[in-house]
Amino acid sequence: MEKKTKDISKSVIRRLPKYYRYLERLLLTNINRVSSKQLGEIMRLTAPQIRQDLSCFGEFGQQGYGYNVSELKNEIGKILGVENSLKTIIVGVGNIGKAIFNHINFSEKGLNMVAGFDKDEKIIGTDFNGLKILSISNIIEFCEKNIVKVAILCIPEDVSKHIVEVLRGAGVEGFWNFSNFELKVDYRDIVIENVHLEDSLMTLCYMINNKNKK
Amino acid sequence: MEKKTKDISKSVIRRLPKYYRYLERLLLTNINRVSSKQLGEIMRLTAPQIRQDLSCFGEFGQQGYGYNVSELKNEIGKILGVENSLKTIIVGVGNIGKAIFNHINFSEKGLNMVAGFDKDEKIIGTDFNGLKILSISNIIEFCEKNIVKVAILCIPEDVSKHIVEVLRGAGVEGFWNFSNFELKVDYRDIVIENVHLEDSLMTLCYMINNKNKK
Known part of the structure; x- marks a missing residue:
């Protein structure tokens, strides 16, 4: 299947994990065929939107039949790279670092947590539930030696930018940033995903505070 | 100032915390006047987009002057309800519950964490860094007595829906859900904000896996 991975909008890419999540759920309930209309209803998207999103990546589904759930899930999984096993480290093993390590099934998502x-x-x-904790002073050597590709940043804002530059030099390509600070760099060879939990919380507060006004 | 809080699109609402965050940063660097063009550059939005977003909530800024950063931040804060001090509980004080409690400055965001x-x-x-941990069997009584408005759900998926129904009965209006499961209910008197950390992680993986193809 030809993949047209160029020039796909960020918002389509952001919806891919959501498709993956919903398709996984359908499989768990033994549903193995779904129309774009049905998928749209559970995902709260329109059927044309779904067809358009998926058409960015190849030809999925058949007119009159719909999508084979298991096939579609596997294809989206491949596009997302769940089989890639990217070597990953957590930088800063405090409360948030530990929580993320425990909370997320990294191997299922295509990551191999190494330290x-x-x-x-x-x-x-020491060892936290199977995660070996090493000294930050050995991080460069470790990343170079082990070809680490992803770093999860659970460190304060003031040191994050420096760590990104150091790890970029050691070959790390992707950063998942929990510092509550929108990390931006000018390097085009790395990608940064900033997590803003507080934005989500404030959106919730807005909705609570305004729901009676509607 | 007249607030037009009706029929504002979800995407505009979702950008409000981001405006708040950037305006706070500007103030920290002693910048107290900003044009929509300048704000757009740092936020990676267009100037017309910013003017359109903010016009949903009132008349901010002046032609030729721009925005007064401190005033605009305060107005957006009021819209988001940062002064409201909504009583909040954490349900499930395991790793993720503790991490969220430590990681987020709730009082600054308009929430008052009570238990x-x-x-x-x-x-x-016991007491975790000032958070009193109580028995789940007393949760209804506690919420009714203390007029709790927000519950942060750090419990497994299979019990989340039941807890939402119980807490709704006890007057809780908003739920911040960390169960990795998209919680949906048909009640229109409560609001739920699902956090999907894994979606963000998978988006990062996609970008790493595809950055060399571009």
Whole structure:
């Protein structure tokens, strides 16, 4: 199947994990065929929107039949790279780092968690639920040696930018940033995904505060 | 100032916390006047987009002068309800619950964190960094008595829907859901904000896996 991965809008890309998530759920309930109309209803998207989104990546589905759920899920999984097993580290193994490590099934998403790094002597050398915690002073050597591709940043804002530059030099290509600060760099060879939990919380507050006005 | 809070699109509402965040940053760097063009450049939005977004909520800014940063931040803060101090609980004080409690400055965002609830006898009655942990069996009584408005759900998917129904009955109006499951209910008197950390991670993986193809 030809993949047209060029020039796909960010909003389509952002919807791919959502498709993947919903298709996984359908499979869990033993539904293996779905029309764009049905998929649209559960995902709260329109059928044409779904057809248009998926057409960016190839020819899925058949007129009159709909989509084969398992096939579509697998294809989207391949596009997202869930089989890639990218080597990943956590930088900063405090509360948020530990929570993320426990909360997310990294291997299912295409990541291979290889180590955590911290500067706290008390936890260096220990093991957190199977995550080896190493000294931040060895991070460059470790990333170069192990060909680490992804770093999850659970460190304060003031050191994040520096760490990104250091790790970029050591070959890291993607950063998942939990510092509550929108990290931007001018390098085109790395990608940064900023997580803004507080934006989500404030949106919720807005909706609570305004729901009675509607 | 007249607020036109009706029929504002979800995407505009979702950008409000981002405006708030950027305006806070400008103030920290002592910038107190900004044009829509300048704001657009740092936020990666167009100037007309910014003017259109903000016009949904009132008349901000002056032709030829731009926006007064501190005034605009305060107005957006009021719209978001940062002064409201909504009583909030955390349901499930495990790793993710603790991490969220530590990571986010709730009072700054308009929430007043009053207690955590868990079913684990070992932690009930203890105090985590100032958060009192109570038994889940007392949650209804507590919420009714204290007029709790927001619940942060850090519990497994299979119990989330039931807890939402119970807490709705006890007067809770907003739910911030970390169960990795898109919680949907048919009640129009409550609002739910689902957090999908994994979607953000998978988007990052897509971008890493495809950046060399572009």
